[in-house]
Amino acid sequence: MPDIALYVNGLKWLGWQEATVTRSIDAVFNQYTLRLTSTWPGAPGAGIPPVKKGDECSLALEGETVVTGFLNNVRLKVTADGFDLTVDGRDKTALLFKGAVLNTPAEWSGKTALQIAQEICEPFGITVRALSSVGAVFKKFTCQPGETANRAIQRLCGHRALFHYADPAGNLILANADAATPAARGLALGFDGKTNVESVTFDDGLDGQYSDYVVYNQKPGLSFGGNPHNKVLGRAKDHTVRQYCPKVVIANEPGDTTAARDLAVQTAALAAARALALSYETPDWRPVPGGKLWSINTTTPVTDDITGVKKTMLIKKAVFHVSEEVAETSTLTVVDPKSYALIAEPEDNVGGWS
Structure with a gap:
């Protein structure tokens, strides 16, 4: 087992038999689950780490800190033979959600x-x-x-x-x-033996995509349906969506046809970029031996003969896992970097819900 250290109340707790650590751009906060199962080392009740929910702590994998925050949940099962302890931790930014x-x-x-x-x-x-x-x-x-x-x-x-x-x-x-900064290594899955990943999961969905993107101009304070200035200004088509399913985008500021078409094209491109996600499982926690752990918001070249993807992708999620039965692995979810080329929302809604 690799070195997994939980620092709580000035003490360092080792010996965890299973660990899963997740870092994700979309989730915002980092989190982990650790498990320790043991027979009683002496008298019943001995050997249980005295950790409680709310304890401030940090978690390190092989000496590198990955999560700094608090214990969100502690589950303990005790029998006559021993105990089974599971702790869930989150970083400080999880508090921003509550x-x-x-x-x-x-x-x-x-x-x-x-x-x-x-x-x-x-x-x-x-x-x-x-x-x-x-x-x-x-x-x-x-x-x-x-x-x-x-x-x-x-x-x-x-x-x-x-x-x-x-x-x-x-x-x-x-x-x-x-x-985004470049990762220290690319991801390869090929028929020629040049492979450094163990598996790939392909996730390509239509939920966020539309066949046509239509931009309308709407001036504040005027009826959308009755105003002659509220007209179609720009269109874009996503040819990968075969079913007719249009989306209307309301332009919040007046603009010419070129600006409206640019907005339609940008909206279509963002939706298309977000549709495909690939998850690669690698037999390591680090891109290169002795280097830092895989990190989110980094780019990595992907050469995948199975899915046909051969381009630079962005790591948006990294899951590190290890147990007594399974050696350490990293599962890296990558997307087109354009997925985060966001479109700024207008400022006319800065005082309320959107």
Whole structure:
């Protein structure tokens, strides 16, 4: 078994017999599950790690910290022969999904998305940094009563074509599609023996795709149906969708036909990029021996003779697993980098739900 260390209350706990660690851009926060089963080393009750829900802790795989936060759940089964302990941990940013924004006032003017996110996260003990430009300052941004911190940050990012996710220290990162860095190794699955993965799972769905994308112009305060200026300005077609299923996009700002067509094409391209996800299982936790663990928001060249994908892809999710029965593996979910080339939402909704 590799070195799996849980640091809780100043103590280091080893000997875990099964571990699953998940890092994901879409989920935002990192999480893990550890399991320890043992017969009583002495008197019944001895040898059980004294961990409790809410304990602040960090988890390291072979010396590299992957999750910093708290124990979210502790499950313990005790018998006459021994015990079975399972702990679930999450990083600090998971609190943003539960906790509401209580800043007073919860309204900002003349500040960037980064500055507002920093103020929202400060009470949670979470710092925020940006890997890319965060765009212009907001004229006004307001949180609604009871709105969770993550929902507010999600809206912030939406207005600046950004996404957010946690780092191994449990702090928050804001980024755009240009912020990804290259991984130390590519992924290969070929008929010529040049293979460094054990399996691939192909997931290609139509749920988010449409056959036609139609952009309309709508001017604020006027009836959509009765105004002669509310007309079709741009179209795009996704030829991979064979069933007729159109999507209407309302342009929030007036524009010419070229701008409208660009918006239609960009919306279609984003949906198409998100449709396909590939998950590769590799027999290691690191791209190269002695290097760092596989990381999310990194790009890797994929050469796959099975699916036909031969291009640079973005790692959006990494799952590390090991048990006494199964050696360590990484399952890397990769997507087209264009999946995170987001379209900025207009600022006319910064004070309410969208």
